[in-house]
Amino acid sequence: MTDKPVLTVQLASPRGFCAGVDRAIQIVEKALERYGAPVFVRHEIVHNKHVVNRLEAMGAVFVKELDECPDDRPVVFSAHGVPQRVPAEAARRDMLYVDATCPLVSKVHVEAQRHHKSGQEILLIGHAGHPEVIGTMGQLPDGVMHLIETVEDAERFEPNDPDNIAFVTQTTLSVDDTADIVAALQKRFPNIAAPHKEDICYATTNRQAAVKAIGEGADLVLVVGAPNSSNSVRLVEVAERAGAKTAHLVQKAEEIDWSWLDGVERLGVSAGASAPEELVEDLLSALARRYTLHIREVRVAEENVVFKLPKEVA
Numbered sequence: 001m002t003d004k005p006v007l008t009v010q011l012a013s014p015r016g017f018c019a020g021v022d023r024a025i026q027i028v029e030k031a032l033e034r035y036g037a038p039v040f041v042r043h044e045i046v047h048n049k050h051v052v053n054r055l056e057a058m059g060a061v062f063v064k065e066l067d068e069c070p071d072d073r074p075v076v077f078s079a080h081g082v083p084q085r086v087p088a089e090a091a092r093r094d095m096l097y098v099d100a101t102c103p104l105v106s107k108v109h110v111e112a113q114r115h116h117k118s119g120q121e122i123l124l125i126g127h128a129g130h131p132e133v134i135g136t137m138g139q140l141p142d143g144v145m146h147l148i149e150t151v152e153d154a155e156r157f158e159p160n161d162p163d164n165i166a167f168v169t170q171t172t173l174s175v176d177d178t179a180d181i182v183a184a185l186q187k188r189f190p191n192i193a194a195p196h197k198e199d200i201c202y203a204t205t206n207r208q209a210a211v212k213a214i215g216e217g218a219d220l221v222l223v224v225g226a227p228n229s230s231n232s233v234r235l236v237e238v239a240e241r242a243g244a245k246t247a248h249l250v251q252k253a254e255e256i257d258w259s260w261l262d263g264v265e266r267l268g269v270s271a272g273a274s275a276p277e278e279l280v281e282d283l284l285s286a287l288a289r290r291y292t293l294h295i296r297e298v299r300v301a302e303e304n305v306v307f308k309l310p311k312e313v314a
């Protein structure tokens with residue numbers, strides 16, 4: 001007999017690693033295998049301390065800028081993408097570099113370049129200071145792209161020619177917030193050019209749909225992810241908006257404040273695109289030590305996206 005209280009857990013699916021994160025981690029692992037340690041990595045390869053610590057133990061050295069890397073060791077650029085000046089500088093120094101930019105971020109870079117070539121003024125919907133935004137803006141000369149963070153920004157923006165503007169977006173935004181910003185832009189500028197296909201990536205879209213499904217009616221939602229991971233932070237917001245009484249981001253099971261669970265009967269669990277599944281398993285094990293868990297997986301989409309590795313490590 002057990003006297004542990006019962007807790008119903010709805011597990012969001014898809015959750016956790018996306019194809020871009022999986023590829024970026026593999027690139028560092030394979031670079032270490034092929035070239036030996038140390039391999040330098042500019043910026044956290046993905047926004048997850050657990051992943052970074054594991055790669056560090058294997059011989060990866062994480063740096064903020066290229067000038068911290070010696071010329072004679074390989075350097076990997078993170079999944080978020082880098083401004084063009086970074087690979088240009090690596091080439092000038094004759095360094096071996098491997099670009100782990102997610103192909104879906106590169107797609108946005110190409111779109112922005114295409115708009116620029118055709119003479120359009122470009123708006124980037126995204127969050128100031130996020131490495132992906134810095135990387136995307138850095139595909140074009142300074143001042144060419146305008147950052148739009150909110151509906152208010154969209155309402156205030158004054159283009160040179162309202163009939164000759166285009167927008168692109170960060171890949172990890174809130175689907176709903178972005179739809180509001182796009183609607184505000186399209187209302188003011190009916191001829192604004194939009195991406196051929198959504199810039200918000202499949203992984204962000206699916207994880208938000210899944211957390212919506214588990215958030216509705218939940219007493220609490222726990223999202224495993226890092227505070228600097230844009231898509232993880234969005235999952236917490238989406239869960240609360242979907243009706244969860246409350247939602248928290250935790251990097252690992254040890255960060256759970258057990259008072260959050262007081263009175264909770266229905267718990268939702270998800271993980272951001274840079275959080276490994278073993279952290280979700282740890283969290284479920286920690287819960288299972290205190291509760292009798294009734295776990296149900298709520299699957300809203302199947303994912304089978306795999307990206308090819310770059311030739312330097314393939």
Ligand code: SF4
Pocket residue numbers: 018019020021079102103104105171172201202203204231273
């Ligand atoms: S969240 Fe999307 S854009 Fe970012 S790495 Fe994953 S698949 Fe690529």
